[in-house]
Amino acid sequence: MARWVIKGLAVFSAATAAWGQPAQLSDPSKPTADSRTVLGVGNEFLAAGAEAIRTKQYDEGIRLTKLGLERPASPRDRAGALSNLCAAYAAKGEWDLAIKHCTESLEINSENWRAYNNRSYAYYLKGRYRAADADLKKALAINPNARQMATIRGMINERTLQPSVILEEHQ
Numbered sequence: 001m002a003r004w005v006i007k008g009l010a011v012f013s014a015a016t017a018a019w020g021q022p023a024q025l026s027d028p029s030k031p032t033a034d035s036r037t038v039l040g041v042g043n044e045f046l047a048a049g050a051e052a053i054r055t056k057q058y059d060e061g062i063r064l065t066k067l068g069l070e071r072p073a074s075p076r077d078r079a080g081a082l083s084n085l086c087a088a089y090a091a092k093g094e095w096d097l098a099i100k101h102c103t104e105s106l107e108i109n110s111e112n113w114r115a116y117n118n119r120s121y122a123y124y125l126k127g128r129y130r131a132a133d134a135d136l137k138k139a140l141a142i143n144p145n146a147r148q149m150a151t152i153r154g155m156i157n158e159r160t161l162q163p164s165v166i167l168e169e170h171q
């Protein structure tokens with residue numbers, strides 16, 4: 001029964017990822033500005049892991065993603081899976097592991113704005129605001145329209161901007 005559930009999740013996740021893709025890609029092995037995680041039916045563990053992380057079942061998502069990474073995967077799928085691990089570890093408060101996985105993802109695909117975004121959040125949680133800001137700027141340069149980055153920008157600004165008062169003399 002569990003096998004059918006995992007297969008169902010894998011097919012659903014793969015189908016929804018495929019529906020969101022452009023109709024024609026010139027070279028699917030090259031990174032795109034969107035850098036969305038594309039999980040093929042060939043690696044059901046990566047698909048099921050991504051779904052578990054999306055639904056905030058972080059431990060299960062980490063377990064499934066690590067199983068998926070033990071199997072052959074395209075560089076794009078591998079980079080996406082490592083970015084997913086980064087997000088899961090950041091959500092669990094394990095910032096050093098999160099940063100490590102995002103860095104590995106970016107070594108594979110330096111144009112993955114989600115990995116920069118996830119690593120920025122991990123740096124923010126760790127209190128490394130300059131590093132968080134630097135990664136957020138890189139993510140915004142790749143995809144300036146991503147809505148989630150505005151939230152992180154606000155959180156960084158809230159912690160780093162110093163209030164100032166300007167007194168003017170009025171006559």
